[in-house]
Amino acid sequence: MADQGTTIGDNIKALRNMRKMSRPRLAEAISISESYLKKIENGERSVTSTIATRIAQTLKVGVDRIYGQPYYNGAEADEGVQAVIPDLRRVLWTYDSPEDLSRPPRPFDVLVSEMETISQLRQDGKYVQLAPLLPSLITELTHVALAAPAGEVQEQAYWYLARGYRAANSLAHKLGHPDLSMTAIERVRWAASRSGDPYMDVVAGYLLLGALMRQGLWTAANKLMVELEVQIRSIAAGRFNDESRAMLGSIVLKRLAADARQGRLENVLRATEEAEEIAAASNGRDVLAYETTFGPSNIRIHEVHALLNIGDAKTALRTAGGFIPPTDLPGERRSHHYIDLAAAQLAVGDRDASLNSLLEARRIAPAHTRFHPTVRATAATLVRLDRAQREAVTGFARWASVS
Incomplete structure (x- = not known):
């Protein structure tokens, strides 16, 4: 359980000391520079979910411990x-x-x-x-x-x-x-x-897949993705409609995210193309199936998220461009895009844009934004870097409970 004012960097440092692991050794184990890890621990750099998962696995704790949840x-x-x-x-x-x-x-x-x-x-x-x-x-x-x-x-x-x-x-x-x-x-x-609904079984598998990915259990996750794609194709039996294509496309987007977190850029690009082909078969529309949206908007959101997790914030921002998620997209998805955007903008040094994106995420889905670990990490870093201690920055941080 996190105390108010405790950052992800503080958590990492405490857990690293608990495991008696030096900063150089941890940095080497997760394939980042010692200086970058030092900046993370000092709250000068935010943390992608990829790095958080690697740190958790190396320190043999749950990812929730890195984030300080609940x-x-x-x-x-x-x-x-x-x-x-x-x-x-x-x-x-x-x-x-x-x-x-x-x-x-x-x-x-x-x-x-x-x-x-x-x-x-x-x-x-x-x-x-x-x-x-x-x-x-x-x-x-x-x-x-x-x-x-x-x-x-x-x-x-x-x-x-x-x-x-x-x-x-x-x-x-x-x-x-x-x-x-x-x-x-x-x-x-x-x-x-x-x-009595075989697609509801797919939904259960989809949720399990997300849980496996959050813990970085890639062997099990990759195997399950293949099984789910086969399952969907078997249910559709060659007669795909918008709903079944949306189910299949959602699994492809999970594959895109999994490949990003494993640093497989070429696979990310292939998965993006595959998702776009599936969406095109539904006339390029965003389709809601079993409470999951699939289509051009969600593909763009996933692509930006993937590039950010690979560590290419500049390309993530270029990909995002002037994209504004449509208002008929679920609020959680829309706010998630602005949370990712804020992290990418902070990574390239655009702190004002980062704060504005956080504010937009809060406007769309306040509770989702307030309890999101990436928001807390980004807000904490903005506070540490804002020597003028502007009220706009400290006010958001207080609301997000990080200062």
Whole structure:
């Protein structure tokens, strides 16, 4: 758990000392210069997810320890969203034997309507509004699913329950609880297998893939990507439509991100081309399928993110150009682009642009921005480098709970 004012650099230094590893030795192990690592530890340089993962693996800790998650400082004092974690853990642990309800579940159509609301809140990164609704809704849907006779109604209940567990995964991951996030993914797989929808099984695999990538488990992640692509092609059976192409394209974008974090630039370029070909078959439109958007906009966002993680901030910025994510793209995706943009702008020394991008990310999705480790790293570096201590910089840092 991070204390207010503790930076990622502080965390790395403390963990390195705990492991009795010198700075030169750690720098060599993760293939960066000692001077660059020193700047990271001193808060003069931000940290890409690639470097954070390498450091975590070398120091034999979870990536959440590098980021200092979960955060219980200023942001939590204002938002209170972490308070839902005990209830969420309880419903995930009692998935097949839920606690008794004080009254019967609400009508199924009411539960469906609330799940649609939660799904939209998840996509827009509105965790504060989402969190208090989720445990009770999952519990009610669980009772419905377990009590319904085998058939369409039961499958529908499990289908919506899988979406509820997906929201739980997002919430746990964003709030910095990786073990709870993995439990939620296992629950998605459990419910998906009972939903009668083979694409929901793909969704479960997609979420697992993201978890593997966050921990840098590349052998397992690369194997799963291949399996998921084969699975999608088998389900489509040669009759692809916008939805199935979006599912396939989303896996290709995961491959693009994985290759970037492994430093495989040529593979990144090939994956980008493949994703563009898939999007072109849907007339170059952004398509929302199973709560995941695929199309030209998300390809651009992933390409910028990939170049940033490879360490080529200048090319990432050239690729971004004047791109503005369309307003019909989910808020979390749009804010993520500006978070990446801010990190890239800071890397090339454009601090004013970096701050403006952070402010835009906050405008689009405040909670997503406030709890994002990259935002905290970027804001902390901006504060360290801003000798004039301008209120615009320190004010954002206070809001993000890093100063």
